[in-house]
Structure formats: C-alpha cells, structure tokens
Amino acid sequence: MKPAPFAYARARSVAHAIELLGTDDARLLAGGQSLIATLNMRLSEPALLVDINGIGGLDRITVENAHVEIGALVRYAQAERSIEIARAAPLIALALPHIGHPAIRNRGTVGGSIAFADPAAELPACLVALGGEMAIVGPKGQRVIKADDFFKDLFETALTPRDVLTAIRVPAARADTRVGFAEFARRHGDYAMVGLAACARADGQRLANLRLAYFGVGPTPVRARNAEPALADGDIEGAVSALARDLDPPDDMQTSSAVKTHLAGVLLRRVARQLSGAPP
Amino acid sequence: MSERFHEVAITVNGEEVRERIDARKTLVDFLREDLALTGSHVGCEHGVCGACSVRVDGAVVRGCLMLAVQCDGARVDTIEGVTDTDEIADLQQAFITRNALQCGYCTPGMLLAAQELLACGGIPSREQIRMHLSGNYCRCTGYQAIVDAVEAVAQARAGAKR
Numbered sequence: 473m474k475p476a477p478f479a480y481a482r483a484r485s486v487a488h489a490i491e492l493l494g495t496d497d498a499r500l501l502a503g504g505q506s507l508i509a510t511l512n513m514r515l516s517e518p519a520l521l522v523d524i525n526g527i528g529g530l531d532r533i534t535v536e537n538a539h540v541e542i543g544a545l546v547r548y549a550q551a552e553r554s555i556e557i558a559r560a561a562p563l564i565a566l567a568l569p570h571i572g573h574p575a576i577r578n579r580g581t582v583g584g585s586i587a588f589a590d591p592a593a594e595l596p597a598c599l600v601a602l603g604g605e606m607a608i609v610g611p612k613g614q615r616v617i618k619a620d621d622f623f624k625d626l627f628e629t630a631l632t633p634r635d636v637l638t639a640i641r642v643p644a645a646r647a648d649t650r651v652g653f654a655e656f657a658r659r660h661g662d663y664a665m666v667g668l669a670a671c672a673r674a675d676g677q678r679l680a681n682l683r684l685a686y687f688g689v690g691p692t693p694v695r696a697r698n699a700e701p702a703l704a705d706g707d708i709e710g711a712v713s714a715l716a717r718d719l720d721p722p723d724d725m726q727t728s729s730a731v732k733t734h735l736a737g738v739l740l741r742r743v744a745r746q747l748s749g750a751p752p
Numbered sequence: 753m754s755e756r757f758h759e760v761a762i763t764v765n766g767e768e769v770r771e772r773i774d775a776r777k778t779l780v781d782f783l784r785e786d787l788a789l790t791g792s793h794v795g796c797e798h799g800v801c802g803a804c805s806v807r808v809d810g811a812v813v814r815g816c817l818m819l820a821v822q823c824d825g826a827r828v829d830t831i832e833g834v835t836d837t838d839e840i841a842d843l844q845q846a847f848i849t850r851n852a853l854q855c856g857y858c859t860p861g862m863l864l865a866a867q868e869l870l871a872c873g874g875i876p877s878r879e880q881i882r883m884h885l886s887g888n889y890c891r892c893t894g895y896q897a898i899v900d901a902v903e904a905v906a907q908a909r910a911g912a913k914r
Contacts, residue, residue: 473797480775480821481754495754501822508778508817509798520754521775523822549811573887575865576799578811579818660886 475511479520483527486609486636492522493634494611500524500636502545505572505580506588530583530638535560541607541641544583548572551582560644563602563651563671567594570653573661583637586622589629589692592663594655596623597687600695601651601669604642610635626691648674652746654739655688658726664688665727668739672704672747679704679747684740689721689732699740708744712737760824764789765833773820780804780815783830791831791860795889802888805861806830812868831860840867842908846901854892862888866902875906 483489492498499518501507502525510516524530530545533556540561542551551557552568571577571585571594585595586606599606599619606617610632617630624630631637645651655667667687672679682704684696696711696718703711721732761770764787771786778797783789783806795803797816804815807829834840840863846852853859862885869876869884876884881902882895890898 474778474781475776477756477774477776479754479756480758480819492754504819504822505799505814505817508819511776512778512797512816521819525822569883572799573802574868574884575802575805575812575814575887576817579813660883 473512473514475508476514476517478511478518480523481520482523482525485527486524486530486638489522489524489527489636490609490611490634492520493636495520498522498633500587502584502587503547503579503581504584505576506584506590524636533557535644538644539641540644541639542582543639544581544587544637546582548577548580548582549574552577561602561642562645562649563598563653563669564595564642566651566653567598567669570594570655570657570661570664570667576661582640586640587629587631587637589623589627590663591626591691591693592665592667592688594653594664594667594669594687597667597669597685597693598653599640599642600693601671601683601685602642603671603683604640606630606637607639607641608635609638616641623692628691646673650674650679650747650749652743654742654746656735656739665724666721666732666735666739668736668743669693670743670747674749677706679706682747684743686719686736686739689719689736694719696736696740703740703744703747708741711744712740715740758821758824760821762820762823762825763827765829765836775819775821777820778804778816779806779808779813779818779820779823779828782820783815783828786820789830789832791835793857793860795857800887800889801858802861802865803858805864805888807834807864807868812864831863834864834867843867843870843901843905846905846908847898850897850901850904852893852897852901853890858888858890858892862890862898866898866905870902870906870909873910875903875910878903881906 497519501521501523530543652670655664672682685693698714698717699711793803795801799817806815
C-alpha cells in the first residue's frame, strides 16, 4: 500500500521543528523505520511530516559528568560502532544487535525508538533498567524527564505533539557495573516476544541497585519489582517464582500469556548469569 | 516550506537526476516508476522482507521505508548501478554457480545486503552471514545456498588479497 498524501518540510533547527509541529496533525520524521511503515499501511495519515534529519548536532555521542549522552538522531549502526557506547553504556551495546536488521539499523534512530515507545522495543527497556533520562525541547523550553516517568502507556509517552526529544542520557558504567540483556524473537531482528534488560552494581556476593526491565509483556517496559530483591540476594529460582506476581503479559498473535511468562523465567536465568560476570 | 511537491536532485548510480516529487512517494517507487530502475523490488512495503534494499550514501536501507524526497542531495545506488560497475560481479557469479536464487525476487536486495557485509573485510562466519542477511526474506532457496555463495566470495576475496 502507499501513503496518503501529506505535506513535507525540512526542519532547519529544533526551534524550527517545534514551530512546524504547531501545524494541525503534524508528525515528526526521524529515521522513519516505524513511521513510514505505518504511513504505507495507512495506519497513520498525518497532514504534515516534519523531517528533522537535517538538524545538525543531534547525532553526537558524548561521555561527560559520569553520563553518556546519545543524541536523538544517532542511528543504531552508528551507535554499534561507537567506542564510547561499548565502554560506557555496555547494556545498550548488548541490545543494539537485536534491534531490527542491518538495513533498519543503518537508518533507524535512538531517539525514534524512545519516542515511538513500541512496547516490544529494546531501547525503552534499557533506559528503564539504566535509570536513564530524556532531554526534551518543547514550545516552553527544555526539560528532562526520567525514564521511569516517560513511558505512560501503549505508544504513549511524556512527549506532547509539539515536543522534540533531543537526546537520552544514562549513567556511565563503572568498574562494578553489571549488565545483562536477552530476548526471544521468532527471527533475529524481529520484535521480541519477550525480552529483558538488567543493570546492577556488584556488591560482594550481592547485587545492589538491581533493576530488571522486561519488554514485550505489557503496554510499556515493566519492572520486575518482586523478582529484583530475590535475585539481588542470589536466589535465582525465588526470583523466577516472583515473576508470576510481577508480570501479567497479554496474549498476542504469536505467543500466549502463559508462554511469555515461562520465557520470562528462562530469560531471567540467562541474565542472572550475565550479571554474575559469568560468560554468557 | 511545507509543500506536497518538492524539487530534488539525487545522484542515482552516478548520474544526477532532477525531479519534482510528491512527498508521499517512497524511494523504491520513485526508482521503479519514475526512473524505470525495476531491479529493486517491492515486497511487503513495511520493512520486513528486504526486497527493496538500495544504498543511500553508501549504507543499505529499505527503499520502502525512506521517502524519495528525503534523498535530496544524496547518492543512491541500486542493483543496476552496482552491476554496471562490476562491484559485485564475483558475488553474482557465485549466486549463479551455487543456485543461490530461484525466482530471483529477493536477489537484488540479498546481493546488496551481502556486499555490505563483505565490504567489512575478513571472512565472516556462517552465523554472521545469516545474521547479516536476517532482514532479507527468500522463499525459494532455504538460504543454505545463499550462505554458501557469500561464504565462498568472502574466502575468494580474502585469498585474492594475500
């Protein structure tokens, strides 16, 4: 199918993009790897597309003040090649090869994944696991929103229609940072049936500040708050049992709720090994 | 300017093309319908099958998930272009030799995706080849022969360099 007609404008700056987004029924176009598919299928018929790909300065990766900042227009392939991300954001480095296929990663952007907030996408869960934050510019100026407060509901975020997500920030990894990532997908690169992103700090035999963020199991990334304390104390099977209280995944076309819950436990055991520093 | 139609200049297979384009036209439709470059195929139209793969500024992208109007000022290479330059002649020959195609619908996209991996150099493992081609569906071959062909070319190119 082909998209319905729309007008198209190239934003010259973030301020210009916000001005253009004042048009009724305007949508922001970054990598387009989800948006253009929905246009082709006419699931979305905006009046205007505001293309932000030409805005300079949104494609930088920087490490400063113990944080990694990734510009919204950084493409997945660029992030995969980044030494800064490999070193200072190892959870994101683990997740990147699972996002789509190489041709999708050449074009899709980090900001697009966060702003679109597909419940089965990898990066939103990574941001929740890392306790990251989003830098946003809107008509009233800049603001920063924590990942915990950003993902509101199915495809719904703290962004208003006139906001531009400009960057994401996550704490830079330290020597005692432990991360884990695993997912099940029908075909490598497809959206996950279930996935898990995890981050913690090694604290002797324990894990401190452990955050387990599942994706593909609800309308937003879901923290496994009952499993976290059990796993932090090294009780892997206790943590797997606790998932029954943490997760209530809906059936979808491919996978029943019961299967997803089972797979969530399998992923937890795998990620527990990664968090303990054992080879995957 | 928030208009539906835009004047664009795109370098397609080394030649500059100037056209007035409807913003809603995808890159692959522009190549096929306006430039008669029908080597890039239209399959699923939502980024799943990889039949529409083309190169934009050197990177393989989905031709159905990029608008032609976005390519203003860009360099676009299609299967016709890389065939004319002989860039992938060895890969095309290996596909024929090993029966790595049957109906041929996926082949242009498969070749461009494989060439992107091979251009990284070295000899990728079969697993790496499969991962890199995971976004390109083939419904005829079962992939085995495609992986064979890509692996053979990687080995031949590495050998030629020594």
